[in-house]
Amino acid sequence: MTDVRLPIEPSVADVIRQLQRDGHEAYIVGGAVRDLLLELTPKDYDIATSARPEQVKKIFGRRAIIIGRRFRLVHVFAGGHTFEVSTFRREPTMEERSTRVTDDGVMIWDDNQWGTHAQDVVRRDFTVNAMYYDPVGECIVDPAGGVADLRAGHVRAIGNAAERLAEDPVRMLRAIKLVAQYGLRLEASLDQALREGASRITMSSKARGFEEILKIFAKPFCLPTIQICRDYGLLEHFWPGLNAALAAPEGAELERLLAERDRRVAQGVFGKSKTLALATIAYSFVAARLRDEVPDPETPFWEAHPEVHDASRAMFLDFFAPYPVPKFLSARARDVILALPALLYPDQPGHLPHHPQYRYVLELYYQLCLANGWDESVLRQWPPPIERHEPREAGHHGEENRFRHGRRHHRDRRRGGPPEHDRPMPSVAPGTDEE
Secondary structure, three states: OEEOOOOOOHHHHHHHHHHHHOOOOEEEEOHHHHHHHOOOOOOOOEEEEOOOHHHHHHHHHHHEEEEOOOOOEEEEEEOOEEEEEEEOEOOOOHHHHOOOOOOOOOOOOOOOOEOOHHHHHHOOOEHHHOOEEEOOOOEEEOOOOHHHHHHHOEEOEOOOHHHHHHHOOHHHHHHHHHHHHHOOEEOHHHHHHHHHOHHHHHHOOHHHHHHHHHHHHOOOOHHHHHHHHHHOOOHHHHOHHHHHHHHOOOHHHHHHHHHHHHHHHHOOOOOOOHHHHHHHHHHHHHHHHHHHHOEOOOOOOEOOOOOHHHHHHHHHHHHHOOOOOOHHHHHHHHHHHHHHHHHHOOOOOOOHHHOOOHHHHHHHHHHHHHHHOOOHHHHHHOOOOOOOOOOOHHHOOOHHHOOOOOOOOOOOOOOOOOOOOOOOOOOOOOOOOOO
């Protein structure tokens, strides 16, 4: 136990204080403790407690909602924040593990066996994720030795590394993200277990895999995370389409584009936009194939053609296979890609400035300019995006038809760079959406 006072969000301390007043153990656990020790601001706070979900719900009443099936926990709302409160777990027995006919008895499909604090420690993945902070007593409880490993720069599995990864293959991605984001190193046995067990990532549910993809793109460490996944032989199993794209001729452009995206996300630009994230990662793959099918030799894009939209849909699904990208989200991301050629014709704006994805079209083109050394002055000829309060994503019906056929080119148009204007480049200010 280490006495320390960490600069936490006050409302999380209030939640823990209330749980302790009702006779329960309660701590901040996981990534928030790790980030605080690294003098970083945590994105969120997770709470571990001896209280069962129903007891947490009773304590906080209408401010708490029980969620999840495979892993039941409680969302508690306090001080304008949402905190995940999970009950201490124990290792399930072999009988409890084998809940599916085709199961090998290793993966944990139902992680709702309640336990003690000591049991909760040994069932976690890595030591740097198993540090518990009590903001009331102002101390860190660290039975797994996470503080020492963090100082040494190590990612170490708790217990047998191969077993920890086999229980939940998504842990392989979490280990790699720790390396990419914090510059840590995998301890030898974990390094070996990840390389030897990389193919098991396919045993995770496709829905969870897609969630991990979105998490990777939400942070400014996308490119190093993907590169490390390739180095460990994980990417070919986790995301075959991306692995193939990186090995193809368009791979170099894709890496440059992801590097620019990381830089922009670090600046706070559209990091929460799922639409822009999917459009960015898929662009090089889709564009290369569209240029092969309907090339436009006078632009870096493709010739307008009635079949382009349908072709892009198949390409998009190909790239993201086997993940279930929601139809409305894939339609939006494709719209962003297909609208890019229209930016070369500012004298024929059409509907583009009023399109719901207009600001993402500008941002993706800007990233392409940075990645490929294109002339970005054409952007100064377009108006800034209009601030709008958009309906929820599920309510955007029919948007994918807006730019179905792109923009027809005029061959007699001067192809040189557009003249400079005094008007500043359209604003691509940080986005607040989570589309």
